[in-house]
Amino acid sequence: MVSFTLTPSELATRHAARTFATTHLTSAKATYASLPTPQARFQSLQPIYSAAVHAGLIKAQIPAPVGGASTSLIDAAILVEEFYAVEASACLTIFGTGLGLTPLCLAFRAELQPFLEPFLSGEGAPLASLVFSEPDGVANWLEPGAPGLQTTAYRDGDEWVLNGEKIWATNSAGWDFRGADLGCVVCRCVDETVVSNATSPSDLITILLVTREDIQRNGDESFQVLSHPETAGHKAVSGPHIKYNNLRLPAKNLLCAPGTGxxxxxxxxxxxxxxxxxxxxxxxxxxxxxxxxxxxxxxxxxxxxxxxxxxxxxxxxxxxxxxxxxxxxxxxxxxxxxxxxxxxxxxxxxxxxxxxxxxxxxxxxxxxxxxxxxxxxxxxxxxxxxxxxxxxxxxxxxxxxxxxxxxxxxxxxxxxxxxxxxxxxxx
CATH class of the missing domain: 1.20.140.10 (Butyryl-CoA Dehydrogenase, subunit A, domain 3)
Known part of the structure; x- marks a missing residue:
């Protein structure tokens, strides 16, 4: 590390990233620039994202111990630099999926493998999202006495019930705005027993896994896109204002129990x-x-x-x-x-x-x-x-x-x- 000399693997990552950027990213702006809305610009880049999936660039962001190809965060830094030097909007969606999978990879258990599998296959265009930010801000989400996260969840028998609004979470609505293939949704547990035993806001933080299948099973009212904000940069990225309304999730969708999130x-x-x-x-x-x-x-x-x-x-x-x-x-x-x-x-x-x-x-x-x-x-x-x-x-x-x-x-x-x-x- 002190020599700052890239390893053969890191040099290969740099070469592969440059090749992909030259082939797919240099023309990306011409694809989306004339489209009038952020949602149309985002959707226009799905072929580039699919090419990234097939090139192994999603699997490359998943750690090798859980089935991915990543063995070094320096590889990830090289990949991001090469892409951002060419076209930011077209590649943030790719890295948004990497971030969306990070909580699952960090808290991985063998029984969670089915949630990760679509992102290891090298097929299709699966999107993941870390669903965290809220309309009223999250800078003080752990401050004692503050309102904290307004997206809440409670246990009802063998299910979790999720409610609340999120915004700015890259990829959170999916390509068709009916939900990402996987969302790691950060929320506040409001079960009475959990709340009564909590000594700090951190004791309530929970992460639930939400799939497209969960949303489809619950019906249209369970998940809504309220708006698609225009942004100063990243003009072809989707980070919409979304709402969960009594979205019921199986108990197996619990990634991080209250207090561990x-x-x-x-x-x-x-x-x-x-x-x-x-x-x-x-x-x-x-x-x-x-x-x-x-x-x-x-x-x-x-x-x-x-x-x-x-x-x-x-x-x-x-x-x-x-x-x-x-x-x-x-x-x-x-x-x-x-x-x-x-x-x-x-x-x-x-x-x-x-x-x-x-x-x-x-x-x-x-x-x-x-x-x-x-x-x-x-x-x-x-x-x-x-x-x-x-x-x-x-x-x-x-x-x-x-x-x-x-x-x-x-x-x-x-x-x-x-x-x-x-x-x-x-x-």
Whole structure:
């Protein structure tokens, strides 16, 4: 890891990702850009998603111990960077399924294999979703005395009954908006016995598995799409406002019993935090390559504009941010699985990567815009699209201000915190 030299497996991942991006992602915007609604744009990309399934890119996000092909989170970081350097909207749906499967993989038990099987087959276009965010926000979902999650569940005989509204959960409505193939729905248990014994909001957090078959069995009123919000970036991604209404689920659909869900949710989002770092790397890479290529012309002067110090300084800053973002992301990917320390120490770099790389991406695209000048105004260059995507990174997947920096604050202010343990281990 210290040498930052990619292994043969990681080099193969990079090659496969570049090949897929060149073949399928470079033309994706032409497929969806002229369509008038987010739902139409999302649905137009199903053939690309199907190609990703057949290419093994869903199985590649599932850990090998549960039947997938992933043996390294650095592989995942490489895959995300390569895709985001080409086309973010077309690939977030692919990674949304990876995130959707993460709780199932982390809490996997042999009897849950049927839920995972569709995503291992390499066939069709199955979608998974981690269904967490709610219309009123979730930054304070574990704060004592606060309302907490408003999506609730209770046990009724051999079934769980699910109610509530969710929003922004990528893929949560499926291709036809009648539900994803699998949703890991984070909710609050309201059983009287569980509530009476709870000492903190975390004691109530539950995760239920919801399949398309469950929704179909319950009927149309059990699951509704209330709206399809337009978003600043990721213009062809589906993260709708949905509602569960007395959706009845078999007892076997319980992934995490009350009190065990919080750790799985937070661990899932720590992995995704590292991957947002990789998204930021990909965006910065694309911005640098665009600005560098543009700056090699004289633009009416006597020398290429890259030889003007003001422009060169902007390019240098973008390059430095991109490299440091990549190395921090790879460190985070390595640390989550390899350490040092226990999980509490291992997660620090993932949080740092999410905050640093997402904010660096915004600044790097702005620097690229300034280096290019008024020509960035034209959609002939990708900088406007890159900026709209970059602006999303600090606020989605756990906003930097509301969630990620607060988590870092808790880490660094905790009694016994060792500033460099997550980097070097015991000193």
């Amino acid at each position: 919080t750790a799985i949710v937070t661990h899932s989002f720590e992995i995704s935090a590292m991957l947002v770092g990789a998204m930021g790397v990909g965006i910065q890479r694309a911005a640098f390559e665009t600005a560098l290529s543009f700056s090699r012309s004289a633009r009416g002067g006597t020398v290429p504009i890259a030889q003007r110090q003001s422009v060169a300084d902007l390019l240098i800053n973008i390059k430095m941010r991109t490299e440091t973002s990549r190395f921090l992301t790879w460190k985070a990917a390595h640390a989550l699985l390899e350490g040092p320390g226990e999980h509490e120490q291992r997660r620090e770099h993932a949080l740092l990567a999410k905050v640093h790389c997402s904010e660096a991406a915004v600044q790097s695209v702005l620097d690229a815009v300034n280096a290019v000048g008024v020509s960035a105004y034209s959609t002939d260059l990708p900088l406007a699209d890159l900026l709209s995507t970059a602006l999303v990174l600090p606020i989605f997947d756990g906003g930097n201000v509301g969630i990620r920096r607060r988590a870092l604050q808790e880490l660094i202010t905790a009694d016994g915190y060792q500033p460099w343990f997550s980097s070097f281990g015991e000193e």
